[in-house]
Amino acid sequence: MGLKKKKPFLLTLADIALFIGPILLFVFVVMALFYRVELSQCPADTFLAGTTKEDLQLVGLVGLCLSLTFCFRHLAITRVPALNATIGKSGLKFGDWWIWVTLGMSLSFAALGVMASLSVYCLGKTKITYRDSPQGPMQSYVWQDIAGVQTGCHHYMGFRGRGRDNIAYNLVMRDGAVINIMDNPRYTEAVWPAILAQLDNVPFWFNHAAVEPRCAFPREDLLLTRP
Numbered sequence: 001m002g003l004k005k006k007k008p009f010l011l012t013l014a015d016i017a018l019f020i021g022p023i024l025l026f027v028f029v030v031m032a033l034f035y036r037v038e039l040s041q042c043p044a045d046t047f048l049a050g051t052t053k054e055d056l057q058l059v060g061l062v063g064l065c066l067s068l069t070f071c072f073r074h075l076a077i078t079r080v081p082a083l084n085a086t087i088g089k090s091g092l093k094f095g096d097w098w099i100w101v102t103l104g105m106s107l108s109f110a111a112l113g114v115m116a117s118l119s120v121y122c123l124g125k126t127k128i129t130y131r132d133s134p135q136g137p138m139q140s141y142v143w144q145d146i147a148g149v150q151t152g153c154h155h156y157m158g159f160r161g162r163g164r165d166n167i168a169y170n171l172v173m174r175d176g177a178v179i180n181i182m183d184n185p186r187y188t189e190a191v192w193p194a195i196l197a198q199l200d201n202v203p204f205w206f207n208h209a210a211v212e213p214r215c216a217f218p219r220e221d222l223l224l225t226r227p
Contacts, residue, residue: 042122060113071102152210
């Protein structure tokens with residue numbers, strides 16, 4: 001019995017690059033697209049927009065990027081002779097039906113992500129607008145309608161002891177609506193001075209009891225200190 005021939009190291013790198021490269025590009029493009037959908041529903045003076053359905057949008061983002069990557073990879077291997085002669089011989093064999101399957105999945109996940117992006121909040125210089133569901137009405141508030149701020153940080157353990165933090169910075173309105181403006185902490189941190197300026201002279205209670213001691217969020221001070 002002969003030994004199984006190992007795939008050359010450079011070929012393995014090319015195979016990985018043909019997956020990693022496109023998916024990183026698609027993540028960047030799709031995230032920008034979803035954010036544009038969010039901004040399109042906001043007033044002109046909006047300095048921060050985000051989704052109120054973060055988990056749903058994440059499913060749409062991951063699913064859409066993976067589907068597009070599999071479709072792109074299949075097209076590249078089957079349509080480029082050099083790739084077909086190398087990577088194509090050692091990879092899984094799919095017919096052109098795979099293109100239609102991945103395109104159908106892409107459309108489904110894109111619809112899911114867009115629906116999540118239609119559930120939006122917008123922080124502006126004069127008001128806060130908020131919609132909890134794609135079919136719901138857009139609610140409008142002034143900054144003085146904030147009754148309180150409740151922060152939280154729950155650390156989830158992951159693979160090999162690694163994990164992630166679920167961050168919450170909830171604006172609790174006087175009518176009971178709760179708006180988490182930490183769906184994308186990087187964007188929120190970038191406009192933090194503008195948020196502080198709007199919260200200045202607004203009377204509200206502050207509660208950080210839900211911030212766990214093992215929270216690994218780099219800007220934990222934002223969650224523990226009253227603006």
